[in-house]
Amino acid sequence: MSDLRQRIQDVIDNEPVALFMKGTPQFVMCGNSDRALRALRGAGAPVTAVDILPDPAIRQELSAISGWPTIPQVFVKGELIGGADIVEELAADGELEAKLEGTLGPSYREARAEQVASVL
């Protein structure tokens, strides 16, 4: 396994909520990434964001790991939840909060602030 793939896998496995996106939460570069981020924020998720744009290899390795072709991708404790449409849909009917609470515990909202991680 390449070092890059290992670092991506580490983020997926170790971060409570990992969001692989185009851009950063401060400077979002794509509408779908923005929709996923907003849905996660609305549910109070402790997001760790990874910008995939600095190197095309990030996206290639990520999709090889997840089997998911598009960006953004959201993981909760290592489990692929989906892209923007799925996260938005789950948020709209309360399933996203239920998932976060079930996986991360009832006080997941206070866990910590939004952060950014690099895999390079």
Next chain:
Amino acid sequence: MAAEPLQRLLQEAFPDATELRVEDRTGGGDHFQVIIATPRFDGLPLLEQHRLVNDALAAPLRDGTIHELRIKTKGTE
């Protein structure tokens, strides 16, 4: 790319779809909204429903002709 080739790919993958629409969201031929209802989605988790749609559109997703894709899936139950 216009919406029709994507529509054809989806029709081949989901011949039993009761609703199948591909909309070019921006008119630029690379931002698409797919709406699809098929009994195949009944009882299937949302993630797996979207995975089937992604699989059907694997080629245009891979070669970049789809720059942005929005998917709305529905069962028929």
